[in-house]
Amino acid sequence: SMTLGCFTLLRTHGPVCRPSKPGNHSTEERFLLLGFSDWPSLQPVLFVLVLLCYLLTLTGNSALVLLAVREPRLHTPMYYFLCHLALVDAGFTTSVVPPLLANLRGREWRLERGGCLAQLCASLALGSAECVLLAVMALDRAAAVCRPLRYAGLASPRLCHALAGAAWLGGLTNSAAQTALLAARPLCAPGRVDHFICELPALLQLACDGGGQDSTERQMFAARVFILLVPSAVILASYGGVARAIWAMRTRGSRRKAMSTCGSHLTAVCLFYGSAIYTYLQPTHSYNQRRGKFISLFYTVVTPALNPLIYTLRNKEVKGAARRLLGGVGRGQDAQ
Incomplete structure (x- = not known):
């Protein structure tokens, strides 16, 4: 639905520009993504x-995802x-x-205007959804640490579904607007485009000045803010509450457990944001x-690869679920 929404948006608005004065604006229908061609020795x-x-x-x-779906304890x-x-x-x-x-690999990557904006729409929607989802996860951790006795009632399945849906909808809405x-x-x-993807800051540097465009750029900046x-x-705010709750705990074991519960998420937040x-x-x-380009490479390629490691390396529940799943697979093969 996200991709269909992006392409519907592109069909509605048509090409990026149909200039009235040839020579001032671009009449090209394709973008050349330069990528890392200015660093040829670094490309391999x-x-x-x-x-x-x-x-x-x-x-x-x-x-x-497989562990969280298959393991009842998760x-x-x-x-x-x-x-x-x-x-x-x-x-x-x-x-x-x-x-x-x-x-x-050295191949020139050219995209039609519609394809470039579709890639922008998809990556913006997913990146924006991650922004909201990380905030939702922070609220969940704050509720678990600060209100442990009421947590089961606060984090009801219906509320969790609504918050997850809000994250996806918020990401798509921001992407469609931008x-x-x-x-x-x-x-x-x-x-x-001096970039490896059609990313908003790089595309904005190609935008023409004048004609009320400053107002449009301010609106786009306000949406990003x-x-x-x-x-x-x-x-x-969530982690401020968590810090106060941990400070009020009397036993070292309780503090350690609370900090380990929030540490993985806080690491992921710092890397992405x-x-x-x-x-x-x-x-x-x-x-x-x-x-x-290098900073974008970090949060679009490196951070998503690190997140599973961040959330599993010190997580006994996930490691235990993985051992049980692998053990069940091994027993099934032995039975055959």
């Missing part, structure tokens, strides 16, 4: 790194939201990696494309 290393991260992302996140709000995070990460990386790998605003802007020649800073505020805020909250005129 990046190809191996990106491919490895992509395989880890698909394997790790698929394993998390049928809790925390792992329900973790399943959604795993699906978002897998989709987010898949929207980016295939063209990136082709580009790193893509629609960009689609209404004329882009000036040349149609060369909202989708990044509002969830960030929720996360900070640090790079995303740097990329999307900079003014367009000060955005450094060369540096931006």
